Each structure stands twice: as C-alpha cells, then as structure tokens.
Amino acid sequence: MKITGPVRALGAMSGTSLDGVDAAALLTDGVDIFGFGEAGYRAYDETERAVLRTALGCWPGEPAVEAAAELVETAHAELLARFDADLVGFHGQTLAHDPGGRGTHQAGSGEVLAAVLGVPVVWDFRSADVEMGGQGAPLAPFFHFACARWIGATEPLAFLNLGGVGNLTWVDPARAVPEEPGACLAFDTGPANAPIDDLMHARLGRDCDRDGALAAQGWVDQAIVARFLQDGHFLKIPPKSLDRNGFAGLIGAVAGLSDADAAATLTAAAVAAVASGKQYCPVPPGRVLVSGGGRRNRTLMSGLGAALGCPVEPVEALGLDGDMLEAQAFAYLAVRVLRGLPTSCPSTTGVAAAVGGGRIASPGGA
Numbered sequence: 001m002k003i004t005g006p007v008r009a010l011g012a013m014s015g016t017s018l019d020g021v022d023a024a025a026l027l028t029d030g031v032d033i034f035g036f037g038e039a040g041y042r043a044y045d046e047t048e049r050a051v052l053r054t055a056l057g058c059w060p061g062e063p064a065v066e067a068a069a070e071l072v073e074t075a076h077a078e079l080l081a082r083f084d085a086d087l088v089g090f091h092g093q094t095l096a097h098d099p100g101g102r103g104t105h106q107a108g109s110g111e112v113l114a115a116v117l118g119v120p121v122v123w124d125f126r127s128a129d130v131e132m133g134g135q136g137a138p139l140a141p142f143f144h145f146a147c148a149r150w151i152g153a154t155e156p157l158a159f160l161n162l163g164g165v166g167n168l169t170w171v172d173p174a175r176a177v178p179e180e181p182g183a184c185l186a187f188d189t190g191p192a193n194a195p196i197d198d199l200m201h202a203r204l205g206r207d208c209d210r211d212g213a214l215a216a217q218g219w220v221d222q223a224i225v226a227r228f229l230q231d232g233h234f235l236k237i238p239p240k241s242l243d244r245n246g247f248a249g250l251i252g253a254v255a256g257l258s259d260a261d262a263a264a265t266l267t268a269a270a271v272a273a274v275a276s277g278k279q280y281c282p283v284p285p286g287r288v289l290v291s292g293g294g295r296r297n298r299t300l301m302s303g304l305g306a307a308l309g310c311p312v313e314p315v316e317a318l319g320l321d322g323d324m325l326e327a328q329a330f331a332y333l334a335v336r337v338l339r340g341l342p343t344s345c346p347s348t349t350g351v352a353a354a355v356g357g358g359r360i361a362s363p364g365g366a
Contacts, residue, residue: 006034010085011331012076014093014108016164016244017193017293018052019207020044023079024324030335033150039324042079055095056245059105068095072108077116088113089334089358090123091326097137097243103127104136114361122334124359129344134351135241138167141186141348142336143329145171145178151318158285159315160304161326162294164194164244166274169348170281179345179354185282186348187238190273191247192294195266198251203259212299215267218260224253228269234276239350270294271303278308287311291322333358 012023021044025037044052048071055068072093080088090113092106110123126136144159148171159169166189175183193208200206200214209215228250233240250269254262278284287310294300295314305312315322333343342354 005029007086007335008037008084009087009089009331009335010080010083011089011327011329011334012080013091013326013330014072014076015326016094017197018044018049018164019293021075021079022324022327023083024321024327024331025083025085026328026331028146028332028335030332030339030341031146033146033332036321036328038083039321039327040079040082041323042075044075048075052093055107058095059102065095065107068093069107069109073112076108076113080113080117085119087120087122087334087338088117089330089332090121091125091330092123094244097241099130099135099241104130110359110361111365114363115365118363120338120363121361122337122358123361125330125333125343125357128355128357129349129351132351132353132355134344134349134355135239136349137241138169138186138188138348139333139344139357140167140326140329141169141171141184142178142343143325143332144169145173145184146332147320147325148173151320155286156281156283158281158288160189160274160288160290162192162270162290162292162297162300163326164192164197165242165246166190166192166270166294168274168277170285172282179342181347182282184345184348185238185280187240187277187280188242189277190233190242190270191250192270192273192292194244195247195250195269196263199254199262199266202251203262208293209263209267209297212267212297214260215263215297215299218258218262218264220268221254221257221261221265224265225268225272227253229272229276234273238277238280239346239348241349264299267297267300268303270300271307274304275307285310287313289313289315289318289320291315291320291325295322
C-alpha cells in the first residue's frame with residue numbers, strides 16, 4: 001500500500017489498566033493531522049480481565065499466553081469490524097516488558113486481524129526499538145508532537161498520559177520534525193492507575209477509585225511516599241520505561257492502612273512520580289495536558305496541579321479526546337510505518353538512532 005496523501009487509519013489500544021479496547025479513526029499522512037474520525041470502545045468483562053491478569057508477566061510459549069492472545073484478537077476484531085478504514089494500527093496487549101533483558105511482549109497477532117478485517121494491519125510496534133537498544137516505550141510522543149502542531153501550540157508543553165503507568169512527553173512544537181534533537185523528550189514517570197486499581201479490586205471488588213472519591217477521604221502516609229521516591233527509577237536519566245507491575249511492592253507497603261488512607265497514599269505516589277520527572281524537562285512546560293483514565297480522578301488531578309506549578313488540564317480543554325489519544329497515536333504510527341518514517345528516536349525511547357518500528361500484515365498474508 002503506497003501512501004501519497006492523507007489516509008483514513010484506525011488505531012487500537014488495549015492498555016495496562018486492562019479495562020478494554022479503544023479504537024479511533026484518524027485522517028493523516030503520518031506527518032500532519034487532517035482530521036479526527038469516530039471512536040469506539042469495547043470493555044473487558046471481569047472474566048476476561050481475569051484471563052489477562054493471569055497472563056501478566058508471561059512471555060511467548062507460557063501457558064496463560066495463548067488464552068490471552070485469543071481474547072485480545074477476538075475483542076479487537078469485534079470492535080474494529082464496526083469501522084471503515086484503509087489500514088489498522090494494532091498495539092496488542094502488553095503482558096511483559098523487559099528492555100535490556102527478555103525484550104517486550106504484546107499479545108495478539110496482526111496477521112490474524114488482517115485476515116479477519118480484510119485490510120492491512122501494522123503491528124508489533126515495539127520490538128525493533130528494543131532490538132536497537134531502546135526502551136520500546138513510550139511510543140505516543142511523535143503523535144503528541146503532531147497534536148501540539150494541530151492545537152497551534154508555539155511554546156514547549158507536556159502531554160501526560162495517566163494509564164496503568166504514567167508517561168510524559170515534553171514537546172517543543174517550534175522544531176521541524178519530532179525526531180530532531182530538542183523536539184521531544186519522553187519517559188515513563190512511574191505507576192499511575194495500576195496500583196490504585198489493583199487496590200480497589202483486591203479490597204472492594206471495584207475496578208477503580210471513581211473520581212478519586214475514596215482517596216479524597218484518606219490521609220497520605222508521607223513516609224511510604226518518601227520511600228517510594230528512593231527507588232532507582234527516579235534517579236535514571238530519561239528516556240526510561242516501566243512494566244505495569246514495576247512497583248508491585250506498593251500494594252504491600254499500604255497493606256496496614258485503611259482503604260481510604262491506602263488509596264490516598266497510592267494517589268500521592270502517582271503525583272510524586274510525575275513531579276519528580278518534571279526536573280528532566282529541558283525547560284519547564286508551560287502547561288500539562290492530561291489523557292487517560294487518570295484525568296477523571298479529581299484527587300489525582302488536583303494533586304498534580306498543586307505539585308507542578310503550571311496549568312494541568314484534561315486534553316479536552318484543547319479539543320482532543322483523552323480517552324482515545326493512545327488509539328489515535330497507533331493510527332498515526334501505522335501510517336508512518338507504511339511511509340518508512342521513524343516512530344521513535346533517542347530522546348523518546350533511548351534507541352541508538354531514529355527507527356521505524358512495526359510489522360505490516362496484509363489480508364492475503366503476503
């Protein structure tokens with residue numbers, strides 16, 4: 001498939017929060033955004049979440065992986081079949097992420113989806129970056145750069161995604177292209193929703209702390225937050241990335257606290273992680289635009305506003321969709337892959353040189 005102008009791409013994302021599959025259409029040539037299309041969501045039910053939780057941390061060939069991959073493929077096919085698109089960017093479900101070690105593992109086959117949907121599918125976005133010494137994450141920064149241009153930004157700003165893990169992209173939209181030195185800096189800040197969601201599931205059988213209501217009732221154990229910030233992750237110079245369960249010990253750290261105090265402490269830890277990361281921005285961002293489920297957590301957002309010293313707003317304030325930004329990013333990256341453009345660079349993932357990741361699966365299997 002040769003790209004000569006804007007195409008209608010469909011991106012899909014199943015994130016570390018394990019809530020479901022997002023899909024969003026984007027009109028782009030892989031450089032500029034020309035328009036946003038419809039979006040959709042397919043939730044995982046509790047039985048399906050249990051299948052995915054069982055497979056977390058597993059690598060190809062391990063017993064739980066096949067069931068997880070089949071579930072991911074089925075859920076994506078059900079949702080993506082509702083759309084009309086020229087091609088699909090399919091991220092899959094991250095089960096394990098160990099750059100510098102075993103690599104990275106996203107469950108789900110783009111070849112299966114291409115055969116089912118009848119359109120080209122770009123997938124396996126992270127492996128090439130990891131193989132070249134990169135972290136393989138985060139991968140949305142080049143799209144964030146395009147979004148900064150789309151909203152007309154002229155000064156440095158930051159995009160903060162609060163999913164299971166938090167990741168921040170600092171962008172200077174005055175630069176020519178995202179891979180240019182000084183255009184982007186990106187890194188995982190630390191745990192965000194994942195520990196809070198896991199706490200709520202384990203203690204109260206809920207999927208999240210809706211609106212941050214429970215955390216708002218509790219007291220923060222500052223000693224736990226201080227110990228959390230002593231982790232070596234916060235001393236590493238970006239780029240850097242994390243596995244969803246990279247701070248699994250946090251749940252144990254709050255085991256002796258009440259439900260409300262535990263939620264408040266985990267929320268404060270997420271805020272502290274982002275605040276710690278701000279020091280690595282080349283210049284302080286003039287504003288921070290937040291996407292992901294965490295932007296609905298009022299306690300988390302108010303904490304960020306107090307800690308960062310600049311306006312902290314949901315991306316909707318600039319006309320973007322905070323639920324679909326990551327899905328849109330993989331639509332954008334899919335077009336870049338087809339055009340042979342880079343999808344990551346040293347300042348976003350630590351890769352040795354700008355690299356275009358992703359594999360292309362055609363409907364005919366060629």
